[in-house]
Amino acid sequence: EVQLVESGGGLVRPGGSLRLSCAASGFTFSSYSMNWVRQAPGKGLEWVSATSPDSTYIYYADSVKGRFTISRDNARNSLYLQMNGLRAEDTAVYYCARGGITSITDYWGQGTLVTVSS
Amino acid sequence: QSALTQPASVSGSPGQSITISCIGTNSDIGGYKYVSWYQQHPGKAPKLMIYEVTNRPSGVSDRFSGSKSGNTASLTISGLQAEDEADYYCSSYASSDTLIFGGGTKLTVL
Numbered sequence: 512e513v514q515l516v517e518s519g520g521g522l523v524r525p526g527g528s529l530r531l532s533c534a535a536s537g538f539t540f541s542s543y544s545m546n547w548v549r550q551a552p553g554k555g556l557e558w559v560s561a562t563s564p565d566s567t568y569i570y571y572a573d574s575v576k577g578r579f580t581i582s583r584d585n586a587r588n589s590l591y592l593q594m595n596g597l598r599a600e601d602t603a604v605y606y607c608a609r610g611g612i613t614s615i616t617d618y619w620g621q622g623t624l625v626t627v628s629s
Numbered sequence: 630q631s632a633l634t635q636p637a638s639v640s641g642s643p644g645q646s647i648t649i650s651c652i653g654t655n656s657d658i659g660g661y662k663y664v665s666w667y668q669q670h671p672g673k674a675p676k677l678m679i680y681e682v683t684n685r686p687s688g689v690s691d692r693f694s695g696s697k698s699g700n701t702a703s704l705t706i707s708g709l710q711a712e713d714e715a716d717y718y719c720s721s722y723a724s725s726d727t728l729i730f731g732g733g734t735k736l737t738v739l
Contacts, residue, residue: 546728548675555632556667556675556718558728570726606674612728613663616720617686619674 520623533607544611549603633731651719659700663722
């Protein structure tokens with residue numbers, strides 16, 4: 512069974528940093544592209560970033576480019592999102608999802624809440 | 630990276646069919662086959678319902694179907710059931726090497 516479990520969310524002050532993790536199981540993690548997608552409270556889905564299976568290709572939404580860094584450790588079956596320079600508008604539930612920008616995004620974790628507030 | 634345009638809400642009675650539209654541009658929906666649809670119930674993670682415009686993942690009811698014409702993609706749900714009440718989102722690959730979502734449509738089953 513495919514499982515994606517996010518962690519690392521919490522309350523952080525504007526300008527602060529946070530590192531999200533996503534532990535994957537039930538599939539060959541190293542064979543799949545992975546996405547981060549977020550959802551602000553009461554709002555729609557917003558794609559954040561994606562990485563190819565071997566991290567050769569990495570993509571970001573303009574809204575996070577230069578502030579967020581996606582990475583993965585295939586040996587640990589884990590996906591990460593380093594978030595720096597956080598802003599109030601980054602407040603959201605962050606989901607990791609199996610798939611990339613042109614491959615099927617078929618499984619999603621339950622999400623981790625990031626709150627940016629003073 | 631403008632969001633795709635979806636109606637804010639649609640409604641239908643049990644047994645009826647409804648269609649949700651998703652309007653994009655030549656640089657996203659119109660230019661590629663990478664259109665997906667997701668269903669999201671309150672407090673839950675999104676669930677993939679349609680991928681690559683028309684394909685249904687294993688386990689998704691055949692009451693759900695997808696199509697595309699020009700820059701507009703559509704999700705049709707036939708034989709509406711109470712459990713179909715949820716938010717629905719479209720997504721598409723865009724030529725800027727990004728993934729864009731629609732704003733979401735709230736489906737109410739009357």
